[in-house]
Amino acid sequence: MTTSGLKGVGAVIGVGESDYVADHARVRAGEKPHDSYGYAAIAFSRALKDAGISRDDIDGLIVGPTVAYERVGEILGINPTWGGQQDAMLAVIEACMAIKAGLATTVALVYGNDQRSAAVQYGGPEAMGGNLFLSYVYHAPWGFTSQGALYAMMFRRFSELTGCTERHLGEVAVAQRHAASLNPGALMRKPITLDDYMASPYICAPLHLFDYCLINDGGVALIVCEAEKAKRIAARTPVTIHGVGRYDLNCGATSLEPRLLDFYRPAQEACARQVFDMAGLGPQDMDAVQVYDSFSCHVPFALEGYGYCRSGDVGRFMAEEGISLAGKLPVNTGGGHLSHSYMQGWNHQVEAVRQVRGECGPRQVEGCRFVHYNSDVAGKAVSIIYGA
Amino acid sequence: MANSRAVISCYDEPMWASIRRRKWELQHCDDCSRVRYPPSPTCPHCLSMAATWKPLAGGGRIISWVVYHKQYFDDYPPPYNVVAVQLDEGPLVITNLVGDEPEGSWLDHRVEIVYAPDVRGEPLPRVRLAGR
């Protein structure tokens, strides 16, 4: 089946982020610079400026899951012809769908999250997300809580079956910290070595502290525009969305069957077929990969699942071929959730756009034409290919 | 912090009642005979709503395991383990390994269900290595 559906329909013409570093310092000092809506507003204004368009050009608004749709529209003064609420990856896809359907031409995607200053809990008695993912809370009577532990359980079995060791996994944290050291917008910029990684404390073994994402405040916005209009109105070269893919594993999710028995592989393989088919491209055409990395082990799962290396070979691939900016396949080139900023996939979209634009300075991937973004949040695999 | 607590929907209540009797029961589909976990209104395989609660035989094998080094609940001071066990009836369950721990890899070790008191003194199904 050829799925040309959303190929080239939309293009990103503007991106914006809040000041992660400065805001994080203020939050750690006990201040509350903004709430989720303030961060969202900052990011939106910057994305508009980046695109060189005015607020009146916006006719679509999709907000992230941590803010209320109506209130964001009210604060930003937007009455759109299409609106909604989605996570980062599905917001991009929905924007393209709305454009393809003729329901909007220029869609603002806006996210803000004050998770650090609001002390959002990702594990324990007040763990968030249980209303959406029962597995996050169902096993609490046995002390099994926090999404990191779910991934630790998954990586342990993967490690036992494939020989991808803790030290192999450490390549992810080391490579992304190196990228972050070259990114002035990143929160964690001091380089680390594999020995530093191995010496770091366990949170939930086999995962170490450095395998866990940051928790910080911030906002991100993107402007997705109909491709022809984008060429007319954008201040700089639009970055085209060449393909999208999605496949969700819901069956057996609470008892963790697709996670522990299949490592979500069937979802990633189906999603890979869709996104690469739609784009008319393959893994060999990708110059960089952005992986949703709430935990480092998302990366090896994705590299095998999307066909960047042979099944069962990812430990060797990461250690020998390399996933850093100096390696064969640069992954999470801005530092990702581990070292840049935990914006729940939103900052990865911005990094993909900036890499294709060639504006990443010392962390720029040379001759970057195509960037593949993918995520596997609780077995919901989503992919987007950005390119020139 | 606070103690851990169970999520109990109306479909979970009969299971927890069986656990209090130290006889963990799950729903067996009356139409396709599959066993499901967690408890639910329909069989995910055939959508039948007819099911019978039956006790587990008590055997299974370890699929994976983790060891917590951070505390999230008052009743779970670290370090403590959590294991994923595939029951002989089919479903995967999450529990804790009590008693002796395997040397080296825990993968595929046979286990059997035991009932250990939780912080409230209520029985909680856990596992120990089979035949120990």
Ligand SMILES: [Zn+2]
């Ligand atoms: Zn059935």
